[in-house]
Amino acid sequence: MKTISENRAFGGMQGVYTHSSEATGCDMTFGLFLPEEAESDPVPLVWYLSGLTCTHENAMVKAGAQKWAAAEGVALIFPDTSPRGEGVANHADYDLGQGAGFYVNATETPWAPHFKMWDYVTDELPRLLFNAFPLDEGRQGITGHSMGGHGALTIAMSFPGRFRSVSAFAPIANPTQSDWGRKQFTAYLGEDETKWAPHDATLLMRKRGFDGPILIDQGASDQFLDLLKPEALAEAMMQRRQNGAFRMQKGYDHSYFFVSTFMEDHIGFHASALYA
Amino acid sequence: MKTISENRAFGGMQGVYTHSSEATGCDMTFGLFLPEEAESDPVPLVWYLSGLTCTHENAMVKAGAQKWAAAEGVALIFPDTSPRGEGVANHADYDLGQGAGFYVNATETPWAPHFKMWDYVTDELPRLLFNAFPLDEGRQGITGHSMGGHGALTIAMSFPGRFRSVSAFAPIANPTQSDWGRKQFTAYLGEDETKWAPHDATLLMRKRGFDGPILIDQGASDQFLDLLKPEALAEAMMQRRQNGAFRMQKGYDHSYFFVSTFMEDHIGFHASALYA
Structure with missing residues (x-):
């Protein structure tokens, strides 16, 4: 592992x-933010x-997450x-x-040899992180855009007890019913839709749910709402009586201006669970 | 109008x-709580x-609402x-x-002559209140259990601009599909289901929505969940991109212990809109 850069930020290190x-x-x-507390003890990790087109860098520089992570004493990967x-x-x-791995393990040509983002994010990267940095594997939360x-x-529901x-x-929210999903699953996983189901949050919610709290924010003026299908996941959450909140935020679009507006709430939400 | 009782409470008057x-x-x-601010100027009204079996008294003595209403400077009816x-x-x-008026105007025997709770709550009582008390008709919010x-x-969505x-x-949430609804609508409104539709929050949400924010809390251990049907309304809200939040609260049941736990959030939510 090679260090590309380290910058002091909010009392911690990016x-x-x-x-x-x-x-x-x-x-x-990857980018990793460690709060100041990590200098003495392992800290929880969020x-x-x-999203699509992003590298490790977009959220790291545009989501405004480090301020709240520092305030709450949690690391961000x-x-x-x-x-x-x-x-x-x-x-x-x-x-x-590239830039659109969809967090699956591709089985189809020409994607199969490299597009193993499921294994990378759920297995290889966590092993590396918990080995190399002062992070508490017993206290993890997960979010994304x-x-x-x-x-x-999908990852949170697939590894009960981890997050x-x-x-x-x-x-x-329901990629098996969306052009953001059907196209990529066909390319990466092939045409057998039974192989898509483990990668659809709405289907996983109907099947098993999540053993902890969920917070979802959605902009009501999001230009991609027809592709995101929040209504399917909201119904599935309430049908399951899933502990959680689904919020439709008036006037917000799909950008990082939306993400950064509600980042304080999300970091605070995770911190409440991680420091409970 | 006759005064039954007046008690100083939280600096105001119940x-x-x-x-x-x-x-x-x-x-x-009816019960009316006026915060201290009402002594000098008209105040917003929530x-x-x-719910079923209640009189004016249950929430007045068990919901813990006056403390938050006093803190925010809003009246409660x-x-x-x-x-x-x-x-x-x-x-x-x-x-x-009796105790189960369902906020409709009954048209059927033997209910028709007295069971006009829609007219009472949306017309007669507001006229009386705004005439007799220092309340600001331009700033109203509405909630219920x-x-x-x-x-x-249903009332909020039926009077655009009022709340x-x-x-x-x-x-x-979806009474036309529930035994809490079908039974009462049949008795009060008759068997023509087209007359039920204006009294179903999910159907109104699909048809028109609400021009303001909505906050809904539901206990995940509510013993009446199958009758309440939160999933239908949650789906309709998100499908409409309705400004609002639907929260499923782990472990809470249908009682006033649930209501009082989240009353601070609800009064604060209304106050934010009423003092915007």
């Missing part, structure tokens, strides 16, 4: 690191999974959204290929 | 008053509509839930007849 990944077969870069590099398959569309909200919700809390900003 | 109602053809009793008295029809079941949450939501905010605790 680092960027690169490592050679077995899961994706290429170098992967995962932030980013910002992984990349896909494998990258000249030897890695890509596509002309912004929503397929758009495609990253999809990732956060104490999950939240999402404008998640792709 | 009154109980009785008046002869034209709408219901009997005496009606309506609290109660607690109407009764039905006409009452020896000359008024009744039924042996707790969920029909269970059957009263149904009333609050700046609406909230509900465990509302009967």
Whole structure:
């Protein structure tokens, strides 16, 4: 693992690191914010999974999360959204290929050899992080935006007991019924839709739910609402009597201005669970 | 109008008053809390509509609302839930007849002559209140519990511009699809279901929504969840992109312990809209 940069921020440290990944077969870069408390003891960790086109950097510089993480004493991990590099398959569309890993393990040509973001985010990266940094594996929360909200919700529900809390900003909530989902699942996982189901937050909510609190914010003026399908997940949450809140925020769109507006609430939400 | 009692409370005054109602053809009793600010100027008003079996008194003594209303400088009105008295029809079941007005105007025998709670709450009582007390008609919010949450939501959506905010605790959210609704609508309104539709919050949400913020809390351990149908309203709210939040609160049941726990949030929510 190689240190790209370390910058003092809000009394803690914002680092960027690169490592050679077995899961994706290429170098992967991530951002990690450690609050001041990490200098003496392991701290809780909140995962932030980013959306389409993003690298590790977008949320790290635009979400305004470090201020609240420092105030609450939690670390933040910002992984990349896909494998990258000249030897890695890509596509002309912004929503397929590099920058659009969708947090699945691709099985189809030409994506299979590198597009293993599920394994990377749920297995390889956590092992590396808990080995190398002062982070408390017993206290994790997870959040994300758009495609990253999809990732956060599906991962949280797929590993019961790993995360104490999950939240999402404008998640792709029902991808098996959306062009943000059907296109990518067909490309990465093939045409057998039974293989898509474990990667759909609404279907997972109907099937098993999450054993902790959930907070979801969605902008009412989001230009992608028809692709995000919040109504499907909201119904499934209430039908399951899932502990949580689904908020429709008047006037907000899909941008990081929306994310940063409600970041304080989300970090506070996770901190309440992680320091309970 | 006759004063039954007036008690100093939280720096303001909790009154109980009785008046002869034209709408219901009997005496009606209500509770009104005025904060200290009402001694000098008209104050905003929040309506609290109660649930099955309640009189004006239940919420007035059990919801813990006056403390927060005093802190925010808003008045609270607690109407009764039905006409009452020896000359008024009744039924042996707790969920029909006296204490179960359902906030509709009955058209059917034997309910029609007295069961006009829609007119009472939306027309007669407001006229009386704004005439007799220092209340600002331009700043109203409305909330309620269970059957009263149904009333609050349906009334708020039926009078665009009248209420700046609406909230509900465990509302009967989709009564045309519930035994809490079908039974009463059949009795009060007859078998033509087109006459029921204006009294179903989920159907009104699908049709028109509310031009302001909505806050709904529902207990996840509510013993009446199958009758309340929160999932139908949550889906309709998100489908409409309705400004608002739907919260499922782990471990809470249908009681006033649930209502009083979240009363601070609801009064604060209304105050934000009323003092904006």
